[in-house]
Amino acid sequence: MxxxxxxxxxxxxxxxxxxxxxxxxxxxxxxxxxxxxxxxxDDASRSASSASQTATGAQNTANQALSAAQASQQCCDATNEKIDRMFQKSMSK
Structure with a gap:
């Protein structure tokens, strides 16, 4: 059994x-x-990291461009002030 x-x-x-x-x-x-x-x-994480680095680089470039534009504007403003002063001197004579 x-x-x-x-x-x-x-x-x-x-x-x-x-x-x-x-x-x-x-x-x-x-x-x-x-x-x-x-x-x-993992691939998505690497892509996001790369995109972040690219964005940081773009922001740095934009900041440099802004700084250059501001410096250029200051130069233009100074030149305009000189021209205005010269014009006013010539008008007052």
Whole structure:
């Protein structure tokens, strides 16, 4: 009787083994999905970092252009003041 029970027990393991094999396949597929998602996230992070560096460079260039424009405007203002003073002197003579 115990031999029959042992034989029946072995037969019941085959469906379980099939389920275990199926679960292993699913886990392997999920691992691939997770690895792909991690790579995509890493790529996005690198792209964001690069974009941030580019934006910082653009801001620095804009700041330099603003500084140059302000200096140029000061020069123009000074030249206009000189011309105005010379004109007023010539008119007062």
């Amino acid at each position: 115990s031999v029959l029970a042992l034989g029946a027990g072995c037969t019941d393991l085959k469906p379980l083994q099939a389920e275990v094999d199926s679960l292993k396949s699913q886990v392997a597929a999920l691992k691939g999905d997770v690895d792909g998602a991690k790579k995509a996230a």
